[in-house]
Amino acid sequence: MDTTTTIEKAPRRERPRRARKPEGQWRIDGTTPLNHVEEVKQDGDILAVYDRVVNIYSKQGFDSIPADDLAPRFKWLGLYTQRRQDLGGELTGQLPDAELQDRYFMMRVRFEGGQVTPARLRAVGEISRDYARSTADFTDRQNIQLHWLRIEDIPAIWEKLDSVGLSPLLGCGDVPRIILGSPVAGVAAEEIIDATPAIERIQREHLPNPEFHNLPRKFKSAISGHSRQDVTHEIQDVAFIGSVHPEHGPGFECFVGGGLSTNPMLAQSLGAWIPLEDVPDVWAGVARIFRDYGYRRLRNRARLKFLVAEWGIEKFRDVLETEYLGRPLIDGPRQPTNPGYRDHIGIHPQKDGRFYLGVKPTVGHTTGEQLIAIAEVAERFGIERIRTTSEKELLFLDVERTDLTALAAALDETGLYSKPSEWRRNIISCTGLEFCKLAHATTKSRAVALVDELEERVGDIDVPVRIAVNGCPNSCARTQVADIGFKGQTVTDADGNRVEGFQVHLGGSMSLNANFGRKLRGHKVLADDIGDYVTRVVTHFRDQRRPEETFQEWVQRAAEEDLQ
Incomplete structure (x- = not known):
């Protein structure tokens, strides 16, 4: 006889679900401001x-x-x-x-x-x-x-x-920032499609429109039809790169939701092929989604990448098509990632038989007198078209073959570099402590000095090693996607003093094997020691490198002590 006493459990009470906290999404929560900036x-x-x-x-x-x-x-x-x-x-x-x-x-x-x-x-x-x-x-x-x-x-x-037709309006703020474009759009021989008409239409029809002047936060975009994929499309809120559809021909692939800072995310492809004439409408649709559904309550979450991460790319495309475009997009192929240089340093052919020349001001730093001198050189050679780039270069278009050598020499005399070393070619820095209220470390002058030191101590190198020197965690210099990225912090030196220093990211990339780098736990570098640090790590790379191995590939297998 079973004498076991059965004890009945009381039914489990469901905890009431906590009410969703408003995120300031206009389409969901209404437009009542949830912080002072929104007011x-x-x-x-x-x-x-x-x-x-x-x-x-x-x-x-x-x-x-x-x-x-x-x-x-x-x-x-x-x-x-x-x-x-x-x-x-x-x-x-x-x-x-x-x-x-x-x-x-x-x-x-x-x-x-x-x-x-x-x-x-x-x-x-x-x-x-x-x-x-x-x-x-x-x-x-x-x-x-x-x-x-x-x-x-x-x-x-x-x-x-x-x-002279320039303006700083909408250069900052919660608006669409300047649209990055290929600096050689309509010119380069290796271009897939010229995106200039799309950019011009957006600038003419959408940027002046007040409906885009109150977004949750900044909105970064880029459009390039160049085969080099020269506009850092992986880290933009919305970007379009040249793509060839097997049936429809040249057009664009669209990416959304990229960005770095303290929560880095790579943009995701919509999986669509977009013809040139539809690019402005898709751009505006993505911007309107951000305006209506973007998070506004907390400023550090008020970027499109957080919405894309929460929704997923399939839902994002569905909302774009059904609520904002009123039509489906054409499915399209994924464009292969360009594995080579994305900059335009050196001499390159144009479609018309002439050439363009790309030169480098170190970390983009110049002076007023230098700009005037550069303008005078351009005028002397009859050049009317100059371009800036997302890699902080200057390009001189429409150069005759017979003028290339003399033009390069004249630009070198102004302080530019027509044949920069790999160190000078591949370094980038933010504004840093000199002017920025968010910075912990000096960057611009330190980056210039670092290039000079590496050229002297290490010499040139036959593989790109991209260095980013950033004064704070916001990654304006793309710290997480550099081969060697320095993120400014206040650190304690051996004597207990609070001084400028950096956390190090190694082996990051936004193209092949895209990742945000290897971060050594607890490893910091004093700001005054970054020259010694880079020299030491690059020397280990040279000694241990396998044939055809990149710096990024070596970092993934290197012993931790060789990275310190």
Whole structure:
């Protein structure tokens, strides 16, 4: 007889589900602002601050500028306050922005599609010389940044830029940033398709439209039909690269949801082939999805990549087709990744039998006088078309074969490099501690000195080793996708002092074997020691390298002690 007593369990109560916290998605949560920046953005036309700069602040001085105009509204004008020079990197994140900022501004001048003329280069050079203490830096978004600008001089600077068809408007802020384009669109012999008409239509029809002037945060885009895939499409919010459909011919493959910073993600392909004439509509549809469904409550999640990651690429494409385009996209092939150089250094053929020449300013750093000298060289050789690139190069188009050697020599005399070493060719840096309020370490001058040191100590190298020197975790210099990436941090030296230093990422890539690099746990490098560090690691690579092995491949198998 079974004497076991059966005890009945009480039914398990389901815990009530916690209510979903609003993310500020307009289509789901409504448009009520969930933070102060969103309140400011909805408080009238944000570009109305332009008139206040001209009529009030430039006449009454820095102290007349209200905090909400200084940030965020000035960003829509391409203006940021720069960092005070007397505050070290150890204070980053410890002091509020209002205490870190100086009374001077950085201005980002937009060069749409990287299109430059000698007149434009001269105008920016004269602005740099006369108003910006001769600072001028080419950026990886084909722009030029100026520093040390006073509010009193801004109207005169705007007037001079306008005289040559340039503008800083929408250079920053929660808007579509400049659209990266192939610097040799319509020119290069190896081009798949010329994307210029699509970029021009977006610039003409969509960028001035106020519906795109209040996005959750910045929106980065790129369109290139060049076979080199020369616009870093893997890390853009939306990007289009040249693709050949077996039935429809040349068009574009579209990628969405890329970005780096503290949560790096590579863009994903929609799996669609898009004809040239449809690119502006698809671009606008993706931007509208971001506007309507992007997260606005937390600024550090207000990028399209987080929405794509949550939805998945299939849902994203479905919403794009059904809610925004009203038609299905054509399925298309995946374009093979270009395994070689994506820059345009050196001499290259054009479609018309002439040539273009690509040269390098080290880490994109120049001066106002240098820009003027470069413009004079271009005029001497009858060159009217110059281009900036996402690799911080300068390209000179329409060069006759007989002028190539003389042009290269003349540009070298201005301080550019027509035949840079692999170190000079493959290094990139952000603005860093000198001007940026987010930085922990000095980058620009350190990167320039590092190139000189490596050329002397290591000599040239026969395989690309891409170096990125970044002052903070935001990865403006693409730290996670470099062969050797330095991320600025405040570290403690042997004497217990808090000093500038870097965390190291090794073996990252956004093309073949795309990954965000190998990070050595607990390994930091003092800022003053990066020359010794790179020399040591590259020497190990040279000694241990197998035939045809890349630096990235070696990093994956190298012993940890050889990477320290």
